[in-house]
Amino acid sequence: MTKNPKNLKIPKQAARQYPKPPEGSWTEHCPELDTDPISYENSISPEFFELEREAVFKRAWLNVGRVEQLRRKGSFFTKEIPGLKTSLIIVRGKDDKIRAFHNVCRHRGNKLVWNDHPAEEVSGTCRQFACKYHGWTYDLEGKLNFILQEGEFFGIDKADYPLVSVHCDVWKGFIFVNFAEQPEKSLDEFLGPMITAIDYPFEKLTQRYYYRGDIRSNWKIFHDAFQEFYHPPILHGHQNPVMRQADYKDQGFYTSHFQVDGPHRVGSTSGGAGGKLIPEFYNPIEQVMRSGLFGPWDPSEIVGDELPAGLNPGNKDNWGLDSFQIFPNFAIVFWETGWYLTYHYWPVAHDRLLFEANAYFTPPRNVRERLAQQLGIATIKEYALEDCGTLEATQMGLESRVVTSFPLGDQEFMCRHLNKMINNWVDDYKRSRAEG
């Protein structure tokens, strides 16, 4: 482990404004990382993808939704997990406990809950689940209740054929599942102190907008664009007069704080200063709607004198947002005006992902608040689609294998950390399999 001989050269003002840790960089501050160029073989190899499914997606806790999607006893939704070629039923039982089951009938393997199109997700409320094929029926706790012509089956005991359950637990209203036979850690242990310190009034932000995209890039390549703030002034620079400022175009953008805890990480920035600059910095629609990329300019009712516990972990002045990356594929972004975004990056194949973005606001009290939210979420699409196109291009560039080693800057700390964590989990899985 030799120290990188090429020390960073930060302009004096930026060095004052965005101080680095004592080691000289965020990257060197993290004992698990080095400063060498990295490989993206893990994002273009079908063989690696097969390993990653087993090593990461069948071992980590995965967020599949929120409790507000299951308001009553018997409320359910199905969740497709394309990379694992499986579908889940998430249901609130008569005892109010939330459970997860594989969405497969024990009789002949038919997908149990779906409507019209077998691959599409559905939601609703019911008392039991009945298979469309032969009518076998399961209760909300997954127990097989009814077999048509039961006497025709050889020595069958219904108790032997419950739905196949999946480990399921809830943190702050976020429903997580774990596909391991026995998870190595409880959900709270897995999330660790940095994430579980977050005490945010999620239950008050029930106004939900849900985007979904089908994109031809590896899930990590796509994820990386949403965990560095190095690209926005360039890739998205035309969109927003704020980003057209000479400051960002010529000098780039600095993240004010990075932190990791286990496989999870956070980056904090000064956000977008929505509405605080002179009008010329905003597009006309932003001035009318008092909103933009960074959401509504006016704080929502949850914004008080103090930030919720766990936010702004670096205790920085001019805090604007925290972008928490919960391993492996889930992110929560908290904004200073009192709303939050989640991102999910679901692998489909080594070169394809399903991208989900949810925006959550407090219910608008009037049309003005409603429109401010609408412009915020519309802007997300203008930016996200630029990322989508570009990351398909990145995937193509990587797959050429013309270049195999890529230098990452200190602003791309979180990309380097994800890459390292994935490789660690896969190495660990290969080791445990070899030891058998």
Place this chain on the structure above:
Amino acid sequence: MADALLPPEFSALEPFVEDWCLDSEPERYAKRLSSSMDEIQEFYDATMPRAEEAIQYLDKLPLDDLPEDAFRLLKLLYSLILMSFPVEIWKQPYIPDTGTAEFALKIEPVP
């Protein structure tokens, strides 16, 4: 005026109701991609100067119980938001460099 499409103050915008009052983001985005810049610009030029006035009018009404004419006016504002990007930023209906990627709003609140 029982069958007026919009509140009387905004009757000048009625010619836009048929094409631009749409129920969902995917419909609005499809409308954006299938329209010429001239059509988008005409809609923008008609609605943008009235936007603040429309917001002030709608703000006096209960959001969860809007009369039909007011709801149509609100839907015109939703379309204005999506059409502002071609006019104010891109100078073309579609976002440059986005290839074949799809990204659509699947769940959105009503109204």
